[in-house]
Amino acid sequence: MHLNLCGTTYAQTVETLMEQKRVAIIGAGVSGLAAIKACLEEGLEPTCFEQSEEIGGLWHYTDDGGQQHGASMYKSLISNVSREMSCFSDFPFNTDTPPYPPHSQFHHYLQQYCHRFDLRKFIRFKTQVVKVQQAEGFVEGEWNVHTVDTGTDGTEPCQHVFHAIMVCSGVYHRPHMSLFAGLKTFQGTVTHSRSYRTPDRFQGKTVLVIGAGNSAGDIAAEVGLTASKVYLSLRDGVWILPRLTHGARPLDLSVSRALLHAPDFVSRNYIKMLSRTHINQANYGLHRTKDPYTHGFMVVAKPDITEFTPAGARFADGSCIDADEVIFATGYDVSFPFLDSDILPSSLQDQELYKLVFPVRMKKHTLAVIGQIRNRGGASPVVELQARWAAQVFQGITQLPDQDMMLGYFRRDRQYRDARFGPNKLPVVDLRYTDDIARDIGVKPSFWRLVLWDPSLAFHTYFGPAFPVHYRLMGRHSWSGAAAYAKTALIKTYSATCTNRVQTRHNVNSLMTVLLVCLMVAVLSGIVMKS
Numbered sequence: 001m002h003l004n005l006c007g008t009t010y011a012q013t014v015e016t017l018m019e020q021k022r023v024a025i026i027g028a029g030v031s032g033l034a035a036i037k038a039c040l041e042e043g044l045e046p047t048c049f050e051q052s053e054e055i056g057g058l059w060h061y062t063d064d065g066g067q068q069h070g071a072s073m074y075k076s077l078i079s080n081v082s083r084e085m086s087c088f089s090d091f092p093f094n095t096d097t098p099p100y101p102p103h104s105q106f107h108h109y110l111q112q113y114c115h116r117f118d119l120r121k122f123i124r125f126k127t128q129v130v131k132v133q134q135a136e137g138f139v140e141g142e143w144n145v146h147t148v149d150t151g152t153d154g155t156e157p158c159q160h161v162f163h164a165i166m167v168c169s170g171v172y173h174r175p176h177m178s179l180f181a182g183l184k185t186f187q188g189t190v191t192h193s194r195s196y197r198t199p200d201r202f203q204g205k206t207v208l209v210i211g212a213g214n215s216a217g218d219i220a221a222e223v224g225l226t227a228s229k230v231y232l233s234l235r236d237g238v239w240i241l242p243r244l245t246h247g248a249r250p251l252d253l254s255v256s257r258a259l260l261h262a263p264d265f266v267s268r269n270y271i272k273m274l275s276r277t278h279i280n281q282a283n284y285g286l287h288r289t290k291d292p293y294t295h296g297f298m299v300v301a302k303p304d305i306t307e308f309t310p311a312g313a314r315f316a317d318g319s320c321i322d323a324d325e326v327i328f329a330t331g332y333d334v335s336f337p338f339l340d341s342d343i344l345p346s347s348l349q350d351q352e353l354y355k356l357v358f359p360v361r362m363k364k365h366t367l368a369v370i371g372q373i374r375n376r377g378g379a380s381p382v383v384e385l386q387a388r389w390a391a392q393v394f395q396g397i398t399q400l401p402d403q404d405m406m407l408g409y410f411r412r413d414r415q416y417r418d419a420r421f422g423p424n425k426l427p428v429v430d431l432r433y434t435d436d437i438a439r440d441i442g443v444k445p446s447f448w449r450l451v452l453w454d455p456s457l458a459f460h461t462y463f464g465p466a467f468p469v470h471y472r473l474m475g476r477h478s479w480s481g482a483a484a485y486a487k488t489a490l491i492k493t494y495s496a497t498c499t500n501r502v503q504t505r506h507n508v509n510s511l512m513t514v515l516l517v518c519l520m521v522a523v524l525s526g527i528v529m530k531s
Contacts, residue, residue, distance in 0.1 A: 031166075034387040038390070085255075085467065090482065098496045164394040174195075182307040208302075213234075378468075
């Protein structure tokens with residue numbers, strides 16, 4: 001699956017490479033699996049290097065954290081994205097999966113995906129990529145990839161040559177721990193959320209959790225079951241949104257293409273209203289003054305920490321607490337230790353990636369970064385589209401613009417994201433982004449083509465939830481079952497919990513009511529004409 005250079009001259013290597021395009025994929029998590037499949041679809045030959053013994057990356061749970069690098073998860077973790085919005089476009093979850101899968105079921109889903117498309121044979125487990133360099137001359141964009149066997153101590157690095165690289169190592173590399181004044185003097189225990197598994201060891205203790213993301217909220221709530229007291233330090237407050245909205249409908253099913261044309265203030269105010277209806281945040285010290293788009297959505301809440309003391313911490317409001325344990329749920333720093341900084345800087349502010357995938361200033365675009373994003377929904381549909389796009393570029397099916405056009409797009413895009421979402425460690429993407437990539441590879445659903453082909457399908461696609469399966473309705477590698485699934489995906493969301501046929505009819509009627517209202521708004525606003 002790869003070309004080993006042991007005993008091979010460079011001229012022989014290049015000659016062999018010209019026979020078939022080989023792609024090195026770094027990491028066998030969600031992004032890596034999508035990349036393997038995308039390469040196979042386009043006739044490329046992938047080799048995936050995975051440093052652990054199992055697929056899944058972050059979703060591979062072990063009691064001890066498994067890998068020595070990157071993130072891991074806690075035992076009680078449940079996905080914050082509904083199953084229909086977090087699946088790959090041509091492989092739905094089993095119907096007995098709950099609307100929000102726990103980590104064990106999500107990992108099982110990835111194993112099923114791997115089996116269904118026979119991906120495992122393209123993965124080299126317990127193999128770590130230690131260095132990626134441009135090959136001699138870089139005439140055709142070839143790369144030297146150096147790997148070591150993680151299962152053997154003292155193994156000499158082995159060198160391979162590939163035509164292209166997909167970096168799928170994820171964004172959870174180095175635990176990020178903010179440098180607070182006095183932290184070194186704190187006499188209690190300081191850990192990062194990466195090492196958290198269960199709340200058992202916090203029995204009877206006073207615990208301070210720092211952070212305002214989903215993990216911080218989950219951990220603070222769970223530790224509160226055993227600890228004597230839990231404090232949650234928030235720099236700016238949070239907007240708390242429920243997983244389920246009216247009628248126990250998953251929140252992310254509210255995202256539709258029709259709503260893309262609504263003014264920003266409409267969606268922003270809707271988020272605020274939904275959050276305030278769910279909970280009076282001011283009553284719990286969670287009041288958020290900033291815009292809901294500039295922060296993630298996520299006990300006694302405390303403001304930002306000004307400094308640590310030997311016994312605890314002092315906060316911005318002047319209050320102090322004593323604490324036995326401090327948990328930093330403050331995210332991760334991106335790192336690409338196997339790449340030189342002149343190829344791909346670890347600092348996001350120094351990266352210039354065209355549509356968050358291709359380094360703009362490379363002479364040959366044979367390197368793609370997959371999954372370095374923070375999505376408003378599931379990651380799987382986004383990284384799958386990125387991988388499909390990259391595979392088509394590597395194979396010469398899709399062409400990139402010239403460098404000046406890509407650089408101009410990059411600058412406008414960064415300005416837009418900073419204005420809409422605020423400066424973030426990771427670029428935030430939404431339906432606009434995935435539709436943009438889908439348009440580049442010819443798989444964005446066309447309203448008018450769907451109307452002529454199947455009006456009911458067009459209706460569901462543009463005025464119902466924007467399911468990932470919509471990217472398999474047309475274009476390259478469409479799925480024959482996509483149309484039928486797109487029409488029933490909303491109902492299937494409840495398949496694990498609803499066995500009552502009357503309830504199913506109620507769901508259909510509710511959906512039709514919502515869709516009719518959306519259609520009336522769309523027609524009156526002239527939205528359909530813009531699609």
